Amino acid sequence: MSVVELPAPTRGRPWVNRKRSIRDVSTPVAIAVVLAAVANLVTGLAGPLGFYLAFVIFFAGTSLVFGLRHDKVKAIDKFATAFIVVGFATAFIPWASILVTLVQKGWPAIYGGYFTNDMAVTSADDELGMGGLSHAIFGTFLILIVASIIAIPLGILTAAYITEIRGRLSGFVRVMVQSMSGVPSVVAGLFIYATVVSRYQFSGLAGALALAILMLPTIARTAEEVLKLVPEEIRSASYALGASQMATTFRIILPSARSGLITASMLGVARVAGETAPLLLTSFYTSVFSRHLTGEPLASLPMYVFQNFTVGTDHALTRAWGGALVLLFLILMLFVVARTVAGRSRK
Numbered sequence: 001m002s003v004v005e006l007p008a009p010t011r012g013r014p015w016v017n018r019k020r021s022i023r024d025v026s027t028p029v030a031i032a033v034v035l036a037a038v039a040n041l042v043t044g045l046a047g048p049l050g051f052y053l054a055f056v057i058f059f060a061g062t063s064l065v066f067g068l069r070h071d072k073v074k075a076i077d078k079f080a081t082a083f084i085v086v087g088f089a090t091a092f093i094p095w096a097s098i099l100v101t102l103v104q105k106g107w108p109a110i111y112g113g114y115f116t117n118d119m120a121v122t123s124a125d126d127e128l129g130m131g132g133l134s135h136a137i138f139g140t141f142l143i144l145i146v147a148s149i150i151a152i153p154l155g156i157l158t159a160a161y162i163t164e165i166r167g168r169l170s171g172f173v174r175v176m177v178q179s180m181s182g183v184p185s186v187v188a189g190l191f192i193y194a195t196v197v198s199r200y201q202f203s204g205l206a207g208a209l210a211l212a213i214l215m216l217p218t219i220a221r222t223a224e225e226v227l228k229l230v231p232e233e234i235r236s237a238s239y240a241l242g243a244s245q246m247a248t249t250f251r252i253i254l255p256s257a258r259s260g261l262i263t264a265s266m267l268g269v270a271r272v273a274g275e276t277a278p279l280l281l282t283s284f285y286t287s288v289f290s291r292h293l294t295g296e297p298l299a300s301l302p303m304y305v306f307q308n309f310t311v312g313t314d315h316a317l318t319r320a321w322g323g324a325l326v327l328l329f330l331i332l333m334l335f336v337v338a339r340t341v342a343g344r345s346r347k
Contacts, residue, residue: 185275215272
């Protein structure tokens with residue numbers, strides 16, 4: 001008796017006609033492109049933004065008209081799909097424009113020694129093949145590390161107190177954290193200036209304290225939402241086995257939410273990595289490489305960008321764009337590392 005082998009089932013949606021779906025999308029897009037080009041020529045809509053505005057209007061209209069050829073439900077579906085696609089593209093265009101502008105204007109400042117030299121013997125208006133931002137990169141990392149050491153444990157402990165301990169002051173602490181998230185960054189800088197800098201002097205430690213104030217509410221609020229996602233059954237099982245509340249919190253709940261807590265920490269770091277106002281009042285700026293957290297000003301990438309923009313010459317502005325480009329990619333690296341670590345901990 002022969003055995004008939006059946007083909008393995010394939011994943012997908014067999015009820016969807018892919019060729020027809022592509023045709024239903026491509027036809028309104030082509031018509032909208034032609035109509036937008038005509039409107040760009042015969043009306044006041046000019047340039048890429050004018051073309052895009054006309055394309056959005058005509059694409060939504062043609063999608064609705066082609067949907068009405070079938071039925072009302074089909075028309076609503078096509079219009080909603082077009083609206084969502086246009087919304088995504090509209091949100092993506094400014095981000096892509098910022099990235100392209102940073103690369104175009106900042107790339108000429110980057111050369112072989114840009115990441116290993118400082119500005120000790122180079123002025124902002126010198127040729128682009130001189131100087132660098134090694135002092136600013138090291139200062140940024142140093143300030144962020146100290147600020148993270150201060151803010152991340154406090155933020156996670158605050159979230160654990162609100163969600164796990166639920167003491168009498170948990171409501172008050174939640175309100176205070178929410179209020180701190182709305183504090184302008186310059187206010188945090190002014191507070192550290194009045195309490196630390198005015199008594200001592202500009203330093204990297206003062207800048208780290210100001211950034212820690214800004215990091216704390218972001219980490220605490222995000223960590224609170226992450227801890228709420230831990231199933232209640234895990235807590236009940238831990239208590240049923242005789243574990244104390246402290247053991248449950250620190251040995252069961254926090255390790256279970258490790259990936260989310262790492263993401264919350266990186267969000268807090270990225271939130272303050274580009275802040276300039278608090279550093280202007282706390283760590284200030286120096287053009288030489290320094291490893292000292294106290295006793296003298298400490299450079300950072302936001303202050304490097306600010307100082308070069310204040311000079312205003314062509315070479316200085318190019319250096320400022322280069323510093324902004326490096327800062328953007330450093331924040332991108334933080335997110336990549338966070339997602340990688342979070343993915344491994346989740347596995």
